[in-house]
Amino acid sequence: MRASKLTTTLTALIEQKVPSFLWGAPGIGKSSIIKQIAQSKGVGFIDLRLALMDPTDLKGIPFYDKESHTALWAPPAFLPKSGEGILFLDELNSAAPSVQASAYQLILDRKVGEYELPSGWAIVAAGNREGDRGVTYRMPSPLANRFVHFEMQVDVDDWKYWAYKNSLDERIISYISYVNEHLFTFDAKSDEKSFATPRSWEYVDSILKSSISQDLVLDSISGAVGREVAVGFLSFAKVMGRLPDIETVLNSGEGEYSDEVDVLYALSTALVSTYLKDATDEKLDNLLRYTLGMKSEFAVLCVQDLQRNGVSMEHSSVFKEWVQKFAYLLA
Template sequence: MRATDLIVTITSLVEQRVPTFLWGAPGIGKSSIVKQIAQDKEVGFIDLRLALMDPTDLKGIPFYDKESHTALWAPPAFLPRHGEGILFLDELNSAPPSVQASAYQLILDRKVGEYELPSGWAIVAAGNREGDRGVTYRMPSPLANRFVHFEMEVDVEDWRLWAYKKGLDERVISYISYRNEHLFTFDAKSDAKSFATPRSWEYVDKILKSTITKELLLDTLSGAIGREVGVSFLSFAKVMNRLPDIENILKTGSGEHSDEVDVLYALSTGVVSAYLKDKNEEKLENILRYTLGLKSEFAVMIVQDLQRNGVRMEHSEIFKEWVKKFAYLLG
């Protein structure tokens, strides 16, 4: 299931307090979309990494109560006491069975020990699949049956939309647009420690914005996305030196029109990124005017990327001209 569809679906289930479980390969953004749901709803978000916990971390520590002459459990401070939010149980199936048992009680009864989860809080869990080369324990059927299960897939268009909103380096967005298959190169049969994932491409963005020297850049990128992909990315990044003047395109609506595919991918991303950083009506008109002379598939890519990022252009006379020229590609 695509991330955009998962956000809509899980949001609805969170509102009904239906426990959900999100499955997927490492590094594809499972925890990020759950956090985004909480941010969009403006509610609390608590991320518990169950693989790092002991049973008492959830249930609490027992103590003797003098008044009742009984043993009670002191609930942990990190569990919510009031309000609304999402309690995210990450790496649930990587937790030892004893920890899963404590989580089972919390999920089943919404309480564990002396603690009770406030009514405004929903439970969402996540974990890697058994074939993903991680440490996993088979989830007991009674526990699995307490969730609505979804498997998250990697989708390039979803990632590109996220990358634009996040403000990732346009070289990264351009490269993935050009080489879709390099967004996610994880192979469960390989022993490689570094491989490309949506998460590791976010690391690449931070590496490019760091003070690492050119001499050390390849080795550093290889540590994030693997040597082969790192070499390919840096080779593509050199394309940025062959781009037409993007600022001039935004100011005048005119500029060179390349026939090189790699240049056109980089140009398309560069134009959209530059506009999203500083929007105004004149620049939008100039972009539309410029795309009238572009290869059709890249003209459509630019306009669709702008629309996915919430840019409205239906009122523009130039856009009406644009639609007449490229209408046959919009179906």
């Protein structure tokens, strides 16, 4: 299931406090989705890495109660005491079987030892698939049956929406639009330590915004996404120098055009990215007016990316002209 549909589905299940498990390859943003749901709902978020825990970390430490002459369990301080939120059990199937067993009661009965999870908190877990070369243990059937299971897919359109919202370097967005398969190059059969994932492209964004000298950029990006992808990306990034002045286009609706596919991918992304940073009705009209002279598929790409980012165009007189020209591609 793609990220956009997962977000909608998981939000509904979290509201009903139905335990859910999110499966997927490493680096595709499983934990980010759950954290974003918590932020959008304005509730708490606690991320527990069960692979780093011992069984007593969840259940707590036993102590002797003088009054009852019994042993009680002191619950850990990291578990929530009140309010609303999402308790995220990350890397659940990477935890040792004894730790997974400690989670049974918490997941099903919402309590463990002397501790009881507040009614406003939902439980969501995540883990890598068994074939992804991560350290995983086969999940026992009784534990698996305590969740509703989903497998997250990598989707370029969903990633582009996220990338625009988070202001990733437009060269990265342009490159992934041009070479979709380089968003995610993980191969469980390969011994390569570096490979492209949504998470590693975030690292590339940080590298590009850092003070690393130009002679070290290739090696640094190779360390994040692999040598082949890094060479392809940096070669493509040189295309950005052949674009018309984006500010001029947005301020006047005029500019040079190109027939080169790589330039058009870069141009489409640059137009949308720059517009979103300072969105006005005038700039929208100018952007749409400029796209009337672009190759049809790239004019449509611009408008689709704007719409995915919540830009309304129905009020624009230029958009009416745009629809008349490109309606046949939208049918």
